[in-house]
Amino acid sequence: MKQLFAALWVGLFALNLAHAQAQDLPQERAVPGGVAWVDLGAAANRPDARVGDVPVLVVGDTSRWTALVGIPLSATPGPKTLTVKGAANAWPYTVKPMKYAEQRLKVAPGKVDLSAADTARYERERTHQAQVIATHTDTPPAVLRLRAPVPGPQSSSFGLRRVFNGQSRNPHSGMDIAAATGTPIAAPAAGRVIDTGDYFFNGKTVWLDHGAGLLTMYCHLSDISVRVGDELAAGQTLGAVGATGRVTGPHLHWSVSLNRAMVDPALFLSTAAAR
Ligand SMILES: [Zn+2]
Incomplete structure (x- = not known):
């Protein structure tokens, strides 16, 4: 029973943290004219992330970094990638379609x-x-x-x-x-x-x-x-x-x-x- 309470408590605490972060960051909306959140995981230093050769805003701390990618209104929906200096692999994200009036x-x-x-x-x-x-x-x-x-x-x-x-x-x-x-x-x-x-x-x-x-x-x-x-x-x-x-x-x-x-x-x- 004690363990169950402890697990619940930790769970609530994690939820609170996630909530606090979501309130501080711009809303996520991975569409043309929106912002994609790309989880870059843990790293000792702030990752140098880029879309093409344009640097991307990265927030967080050594336990977890998140790239906030601005998506142009002219973007074509579909899979995209982000590069991180020194990393072998590209980070994928997807731009969803959005029909503006x-x-x-x-x-x-x-x-x-x-x-x-x-x-x-x-x-x-x-x-x-x-x-x-x-x-x-x-x-x-x-x-x-x-x-x-x-x-x-x-x-x-x-x-x-x-x-x-x-x-x-x-x-x-x-x-x-x-x-x-x-x-x-x-x-x-x-x-x-x-x-x-x-x-x-x-x-x-x-x-x-x-x-x-x-x-x-x-x-x-x-x-x-x-x-x-x-x-x-x-x-x-x-x-x-x-x-x-x-x-x-x-x-x-x-x-x-x-x-x-x-x-x-x-x-x-x-x-x-x-x-
Ligand atoms: Zn105007």
């Missing part, structure tokens, strides 16, 4: 059929963004659950296949939060400002680096109140909500990038803030 939007015609000058500007900005999204610093983020950057209704429009004025464009790779122009935007976790600018589609934009390939992006701002290189504490204001760039009205567009893949910010919201 379609969203039809009406915007100014000049934001869909681009002039030659706007096309050239957009291409320059796309190249610049590819450099920003490749930012990688070694220190992992202190927290992996994020606060909502502004209060307000959160759309579940991540991943929607978008049709602007009847023409198909890139899927929606972030979360829109409805808020009035001027509403302060708070850093959802500590981070360093790695880019600010006023872009054709994204309008006034701020990028934060939280470490180890976890980045966040804020678009369509009316005002930017930080500079590249600033170190922000969680909750510090980085700018204000606006309607700059390609928008239908004032709101915050919030993107989360993990190992260069835009993933659903809802997976990272702290349980208290999630709805």
Whole structure:
């Protein structure tokens, strides 16, 4: 009887630990635009895991490491592999299929059929963004659950296949939060400002680096109140909500990038803030 109680107690304790970990990590959803958890087992040092040549965020301790893999919206479902430096075998994981709905939007015609000058500007900005999204610093983020950057209704429009004025464009790779122009935007976790600018589609934009390939992006701002290189504490204001760039009205567009893949910010919201 004593042993049974002891076994039950240990079982409950293990369950608690698993629960605590699940609350601290982003939700697992191994679909395009989601996050896969890949168990890397025990190791004396943090494994150097990669998808292709892109480093992947690894959390845990010497008893058990877990790779958190951001899966791009463009990923084809099916078996994938992760490599670990110094390991002979690759770690398998599977991307499950996910069908996102379609969203039809009406915007100014000049934001869909681009002039030659706007096309050239957009291409320059796309190249610049590819450099920003490749930012990688070694220190992992202190927290992996994020606060909502502004209060307000959160759309579940991540991943929607978008049709602007009847023409198909890139899927929606972030979360829109409805808020009035001027509403302060708070850093959802500590981070360093790695880019600010006023872009054709994204309008006034701020990028934060939280470490180890976890980045966040804020678009369509009316005002930017930080500079590249600033170190922000969680909750510090980085700018204000606006309607700059390609928008239908004032709101915050919030993107989360993990190992260069835009993933659903809802997976990272702290349980208290999630709805
Ligand atoms: Zn958006």
